[in-house]
Amino acid sequence: MDQEISATINALLDEDSEPPKTRAEAAYRQFRQDILWGKLPPGAPLRSDELRRNYDIGISPLREALSRLVSERLVTSSGQRGFRVAPVTVSDVLDTMETRIVLECEALSRSIQHGGLEWETQVVSSFHKLSRIELPQEPGEHAERWAMYHRRFHMALLAGCGSSWLIILAKSLFDHAERHRLIALQDMIDARKAGTEHKQIMEAALGGNAKAAVSALDHHYRTTADFVVKWISGNRDKSTATPT
Amino acid sequence: MDQEISATINALLDEDSEPPKTRAEAAYRQFRQDILWGKLPPGAPLRSDELRRNYDIGISPLREALSRLVSERLVTSSGQRGFRVAPVTVSDVLDTMETRIVLECEALSRSIQHGGLEWETQVVSSFHKLSRIELPQEPGEHAERWAMYHRRFHMALLAGCGSSWLIILAKSLFDHAERHRLIALQDMIDARKAGTEHKQIMEAALGGNAKAAVSALDHHYRTTADFVVKWISGNRDKSTATPT
């Protein structure tokens, strides 16, 4: 059981750490990263030739990478009119948050119920790493490392749930929410607030108090989404609304 | 609001009814269908040239279609060793069921809460259609139509929930479960076919047709072995950890 959880966590988090085996895989990761971090902004057209030059890659792996991202809802493809970065609307942000809470609360409850020692250890260690890295004040390498530890902590909370579907879907929604957050925020969330929230989640989780843990996780995501929504609402003209 | 739900249902269910705009899109739907209906069995290798001939299509749209299916967990792609139809394990089946229940129960609750008249109407009409079509006894066109009405009914139940994430994820999991059901059905048919095989062997043997009898016996054992191999590979999820 412990082995399983450890393997699950690694399969989830270290999948990107080992080098890509194909160019399509590399392109997929790069595009994904660039979309998540707003380098490719919502609604931006993804023209073959342009990308082919910028990313130094052929057309075939390029289109394969984009095709994968279509299924993940990070890219849209309409008819024969090419690919675009998926737009972000307020209802997207809210829907992502709500669905994320449904999935993660279920997963967290199950982790608490039958996570075991290895799960607890992973939660503690990933929390420790996260708490020891200071919150980034500006985008850059440090911000990316913080984001990695942040994701590891949240994924560790879920890794003991025993459901690969829950984990994979939660991971996908986490990434979407990360995109929303990074689009909205130039600076990161308030350090003290996020720090204490993480600690509260962990303590409730390890204390076996499922109700409190779920409540803390819920609150954590809601406040983040509120922040993003406010930002989008304030910059509605800039963000790309989908013209039907 | 009513318009919204109607639009949501149509976007979900009629997306496949309108003709595909590109070859990649057509291939995607075809592969999806063939995987769901067990024509491409779990674990089957998906070799470029072979598929290219069978489906009369070029390599590029072929690979794009498979790439999309990778993100949907219906196809696996390892390193430079090509694509395979995703295997099905017992824990997959259980996990799909459990996760489906989480998502669909949430969506159904929300639909009930604020679905409104249009939602109710869709539920009633889709149920009526389903109840008026008799249950299929064997694969074929009729079975496909029944499956369509079946899916429409279940999707109608969720369509009033107001969350595109919930709907899309539920749809995806519904398809996975459909695959599991049809694979089991296929096994049942194989089992029934075995009954006729015995008869064929006996008749060929008693008729003095050695060549036919030997051929029938050979075929019988081979298909039986295939069946067992499939079953074993489908049940070795918990027992064996994949050697790295």
Next chain:
DNA sequence: ATAATTTATAATTTCCAAAATAATTGTAAT
């Protein structure tokens, strides 16, 4: 002047052949 139609241009999509990698076979050595 506006709408409709044609032409020209730009982009996407597809086919195909070359390159890169894995799997297989054959051979020699321990």
Next chain:
DNA sequence: ATTACAATTATTTTGGAAATTATAAATTAT
């Protein structure tokens, strides 16, 4: 007999050219 290694074969992966389709510009008609 088994392993190690080389050569061959098969398959995947990739890049770019050709074909298809959409978009923009130009032309004509009303």
